[in-house]
Ligand code: MN
């Protein structure tokens with residue numbers, strides 16, 4: 001009997017959860033770590049807020065602001081703020097750059113509702129702001145839920161007005177109307193994807209008319225209040241970036257408090273561990289690089305997305321400062337593209353292939369390939385690189401699992417991985433399994449979050 005068991009242990013792969021493989025000290029550490037993460041989530045609901053929050057944390061830890069062209073010194077730590085929406089942090093280690101750099105790349109934008117450029121209108125005694133959704137959302141999830149407005153208004157005089165309303169306990173919140181069931185019998189028959197068209201995602205922002213006004217009196221009153229609070233006019237919305245995001249804070253979920261419910265786990269649940277790992281591994285001999293990218297949810301476009309060449313510019317500058325060829329630095333570099341994965345959900349078991357789907361609480365997920373159908377649009381990480389990572393994870397007792405996003409022909413998804421790999425950098429996806437990804441309130445497990453942090457630490461320090 002015992003011989004049979006050891007043969008099984010020796011030959012067969014058995015996926016185990018963090019609860020089965022680790023101990024109470026680890027669980028306690030995970031719970032403590034999650035407190036810092038929840039605070040970061042509440043501070044950083046947009047990419048701009050995430051950049052501000054990350055810079056504050058980095059500055060406390062001795063990271064210096066860097067501008068392209070500045071002198072770089074070995075042993076020092078820097079951050080590069082790219083247009084206030086993406087952030088690059090790096091520490092130049094003692095080891096020759098020819099040995100490569102270690103890169104952790106996550107994104108800090110999340111699905112949401114952006115205001116249109118001419119958003120304000122009045123109808124039926126109510127004033128609304130028109131939105132254009134950003135990223136992949138299931139639109140029916142965004143109605144009848146409290147929303148906050150976050151963003152900036154760039155005025156013609158060059159000043160920037162910060163907007164954040166709906167988060168403090170006594171702030172008003174905003175809202176998207178839905179039909180009452182009594183009148184919903186016809187729309188109840190529509191497919192979920194058609195029940196709430198994008199043009200119906202209008203945010204309710206007022207219902208009081210301006211005194212002694214006949215036409216658009218509610219709109220005028222709303223605009224007068226906005227003007228009073230922020231000093232802007234309706235025309236200023238033309239050069240604004242304001243988003244409606246869920247108004248609720250991050251909370252523990254479950255009797256055991258083992259999970260966190262929040263808006264925007266995708267992908268702050270990877271950005272925060274990547275950030276805290278570069279802080280805690282700054283003693284590593286390697287040169288470390290942490291990317292917090294914008295625009296992943298819409299294809300990594302623009303000058304703040306991962307496709308922007310500033311990523312190469314920074315590697316070029318680091319290589320030049322140490323007298324190394326940038327191409328050689330990239331060829332020897334290793335990257336963890338840190339993004340979330342879909343956790344198996346027994347309520348929707350039919351879309352998952354259980355043997356290859358990440359399980360909640362089974363640790364950080366290594367995803368060899370993403371993409372759709374026949375691996376279309378994926379970076380398919382090499383066996384050799386994953387073999388190296390397996391050793392690093394196991395030597396550091398990181399609980400990890402392999403995973404892919406649902407059944408082969410059901411759907412698919414992408415990450416920033418391919419935009420890094422195309423520069424000849426060994427790259428693999430790694431991240432936290434999420435329940436209800438892209439919903440206004442997503443769920444993650446605290447032990448998975450903590451193993452992700454431990455994975456980055458191990459990666460940054462490993463030989
Ligand atoms: Mn993501």
Ligand code: MN
Nearest residue numbers: 111266297438
């Ligand atoms: Mn996403």
